Amino acid sequence: MSLSDTATPSAGNPSGVPSGLPAEPPARKSSPSAVTKELIAKAGATRRRAGAKFKIRTGVICTLLVVVPIVLAAFLPLPDPNHQNLAQRLFPPLTEGHLFGTDQLGRDLLSRILHGGQISLTIGVLAVVVSGAIGIIFGAAAGYFGGKLDTVVSRLIEAQMSLPLLMMLLLVVALFGASIPVITFVIAIAQWPEVARLTRSMVLVEREKPYVSAARILGLHRVQILIQHVIPNVIKQATLVVLLLLAQAVLLESALAFLGAGPQRPFATWGRIISDGQDYLTTAWWLVTVPGLVIAVMVVGVNLLGDGLRDRPRRKKKEA
Amino acid sequence: MTKYILKRLGQGLLTVFLTVSTVFILVRLAPGDPAVAYAGPLATTEELAKVREQFGLDLPLIQQYWIFLQQLFTGDLGTSYSFQAPAIQVVLERMPYTLTLATASILLTAVVAIPLGVWMSRRPDTKKEFGVNVLTIAGQSMPDFWTGIMLLTFFAVLIPIFPASGFATWSALVLPTVTIAILQIALISRMVRREMTTNFAAPYLTVARSRGVRNSLLTWRYAMGNSAIPVFTALGTRFAAMLNGVVVVEVVFAWPGVGSLIVRALETRDYPLIVATVLITALLAVGVQLIIDLAYPLLDPRIRLGKAATA
Numbered sequence: 001m002s003l004s005d006t007a008t009p010s011a012g013n014p015s016g017v018p019s020g021l022p023a024e025p026p027a028r029k030s031s032p033s034a035v036t037k038e039l040i041a042k043a044g045a046t047r048r049r050a051g052a053k054f055k056i057r058t059g060v061i062c063t064l065l066v067v068v069p070i071v072l073a074a075f076l077p078l079p080d081p082n083h084q085n086l087a088q089r090l091f092p093p094l095t096e097g098h099l100f101g102t103d104q105l106g107r108d109l110l111s112r113i114l115h116g117g118q119i120s121l122t123i124g125v126l127a128v129v130v131s132g133a134i135g136i137i138f139g140a141a142a143g144y145f146g147g148k149l150d151t152v153v154s155r156l157i158e159a160q161m162s163l164p165l166l167m168m169l170l171l172v173v174a175l176f177g178a179s180i181p182v183i184t185f186v187i188a189i190a191q192w193p194e195v196a197r198l199t200r201s202m203v204l205v206e207r208e209k210p211y212v213s214a215a216r217i218l219g220l221h222r223v224q225i226l227i228q229h230v231i232p233n234v235i236k237q238a239t240l241v242v243l244l245l246l247a248q249a250v251l252l253e254s255a256l257a258f259l260g261a262g263p264q265r266p267f268a269t270w271g272r273i274i275s276d277g278q279d280y281l282t283t284a285w286w287l288v289t290v291p292g293l294v295i296a297v298m299v300v301g302v303n304l305l306g307d308g309l310r311d312r313p314r315r316k317k318k319e320a
Numbered sequence: 321m322t323k324y325i326l327k328r329l330g331q332g333l334l335t336v337f338l339t340v341s342t343v344f345i346l347v348r349l350a351p352g353d354p355a356v357a358y359a360g361p362l363a364t365t366e367e368l369a370k371v372r373e374q375f376g377l378d379l380p381l382i383q384q385y386w387i388f389l390q391q392l393f394t395g396d397l398g399t400s401y402s403f404q405a406p407a408i409q410v411v412l413e414r415m416p417y418t419l420t421l422a423t424a425s426i427l428l429t430a431v432v433a434i435p436l437g438v439w440m441s442r443r444p445d446t447k448k449e450f451g452v453n454v455l456t457i458a459g460q461s462m463p464d465f466w467t468g469i470m471l472l473t474f475f476a477v478l479i480p481i482f483p484a485s486g487f488a489t490w491s492a493l494v495l496p497t498v499t500i501a502i503l504q505i506a507l508i509s510r511m512v513r514r515e516m517t518t519n520f521a522a523p524y525l526t527v528a529r530s531r532g533v534r535n536s537l538l539t540w541r542y543a544m545g546n547s548a549i550p551v552f553t554a555l556g557t558r559f560a561a562m563l564n565g566v567v568v569v570e571v572v573f574a575w576p577g578v579g580s581l582i583v584r585a586l587e588t589r590d591y592p593l594i595v596a597t598v599l600i601t602a603l604l605a606v607g608v609q610l611i612i613d614l615a616y617p618l619l620d621p622r623i624r625l626g627k628a629a630t631a
Contacts, residue, residue: 047445055454159335166567167582167598171343174586175350251463255568258465259583274466281473288473292466299461307457 048311055308062301066294070121073114081107081115081267090284101286103277113291115267123184123263124249130188131249132242135195136235142196143203144226153200157193165190166255173261180263183256187249198241202234240310247302254295270295328613332606336599337392343598344388347591348381354589358401375401375591388595397599398592402584407596411578415600417487418570418577422562424493425500430555433505437512438539441520459506468499468572485574496573500566504558511554515547522546548619556612560605 069076079097085106093101093109100109142153169186176182206212207230215225256262257271268276270291277287355371356363363371372378375398376387391397400407436452443449475495476484483492519525520543528542563578570579578597585593616623 044445051445051450051453054450159338165561167601170567170582170586171346171594171598175346247461251461254463255465258463258568259571260587271463271465274463274469278469281469282477285473288466288469292463292470295466296458296462299463300458303457303461304454 052308052311055304055311057308059301059303059305059308062297063305064301066117066298066301067121070114070117073111073118076114078111078114079108081111083107090280092284093286093290100290101284103273103287104280104284109273109286109290112268112273113270113294116269116273116291117294119180119263119267120250120253120257120269123180123187123253123269124246126184127187127191127249127253128242128246130184131191131245132195132239134188135192136199136231136238138192139196139199139238140203140226140231140234143200144207144230145222150200153196157197160193166252169252169256170259170261173256178256178261178263183253183261183263186256187252190252191245191249194245195238195241199234199238202237203230206230206233240306243302243309244306247299247306250295250299250302325610325614328610332610336602336606339602340392340595340599341385344385344595345381347589347594348384354401354591358588392599397596400585400593400596401590402588403590403593407590407592408600410593411581411596411600414576414578414581415604417575418563418566418579420487420493421496421500421566421570421575421577422559424497425504425562425566426555426559428497428501429504429508429558432501433508434512434551436505437509438516438544440509440513441516441543442539444517453510456506456510459502460510462502464499464503465568465572467502468496468569471495471499472572487576492573496566496569496575499569499572500562508551508554508558512547512551515550516543519543519546545620549616549623552615552619553612556608560608560612563601563604563608 085102088098088102088106089104091098091102091106093099095101098108098110100113103109103112138153142150169190172186173182203226211229212225215229216222220228253262253269254271254274257269258275259271260275262269262272264272273291274288277284277291280287353368354375355368355377358375359367359371369378376384379387388397395408397407399405400410403410440449440452472484472495475482481491482495483489486492516539525538525542528538533542566575566577567579567583569575570577571583574580578601582594582597584590585597
């Protein structure tokens, strides 16, 4: 595509050449263009960096917007989430004393969302920690040791990925009761293959690197090499995926709760609040809209953050 | 080729068998008595015993499993407690509804997500692309049951264009399909973009471009040709997953499919129905997976089945 650019300067003639190219502008030969390929690439990188920055910033804001009030729910001047007041049924949002309005039993919606959010978030974070730990351990071991262990882990991952996920989760929760530990466990089990698969593929690359052989020649034990040298090199990217899984865990929990397989005590979680509000769609729109928006804002925040962070290190590597 | 198909078929059937067995055992290990669910909380001990005997629930677990295995191979999984009809038949009656919804959703997803992903990959790092990119993040972040209820509120309650629930007319298909597709479009279009970007950066594309190949040909024939396999796999896998019942969306729209059936079966602890649902959906999912694998050589002539089974 740059054939003409290189051909013109070599001609060396200012003008008046009776060549068959009258359309060739004379300015082009002295300086083809100030915009080089490197500059275009740089501009792209700059824009990408700005995009990543925007995503991270927005992501943090959205996440904090939801998470901070939830964490502080106990200290905020809120009515009890389970306190019923039939005289104050179905108040619309922005009523005095009820920022998000009240539900069909006169309970404060904001308080319900924040207290329910504590449960949802606890489940999400715990599930992600458990699935992250299982995934990283199994994935790293499978990738590093290979052999039979790898076969077993890979088959397990494959088998689970082909299973009807939500159906199995529902089954287990419906059968063993919708308590917080059961739901946490179920979500963790649902999510570990994702982490394991990624960790495994990263460790497969990592174990061929010279530093691993060097460590082996030094006489380090294989397990020690894996834990002290290989895992620290992959953990950063693995935790990034775990962050994205947190968003999924929150969504999964809310879906389970929506289907009636969510924890009821001490507080109803987000999915449950929405499914309760469904019956009042026409009279009290806020009962469904507001909690859904809260979930969406938080999950969008976490996803943006994860996406932005993922875009960043790639850029750093190029610069280095 | 035949050997490959047989091998894959065997593996698939083994997966189905293990899944169904797991479910069979899980169901019986779990606390909760189907006899109580069936006869009602006011039933006397004798009545409960009679119900248990009728459904073979008083036998030891091993013996129940043996009977179950025999049933499995004769294709008769017993009578659904709550429907009083053969469990398999109850599930099969619901299957067309789920199949319709899943097919419509995956078609809509493919039609929108592939061009959208290509569009994004052709103008990387521009403001427009960034905007769409953020939109897709939003799309995959909204809980689908909530999107469903919102669509329902706007297009069935406030502006009654579409029916709110059930499947009486074809227009009832629109809202559930859109609900499912929003999430899937977000996921698939991002994937298409990723694949296409990788291919656009590949040396073979630069070579083709320097030979003067048209841009549209570069995109749709060169880059898309090489992105086809992963995109097709993703679409197929999503389709297979949908056959397992788009549980949440079916419940929101009271869609008479398998998803809403399993929720009901679990509530009533209808053992035969639970097992039958899992059996049929797992069989279908394995079948779809096999068809996806068999279609690879059509999409990419370099692939020969049996030799590049891992590709």
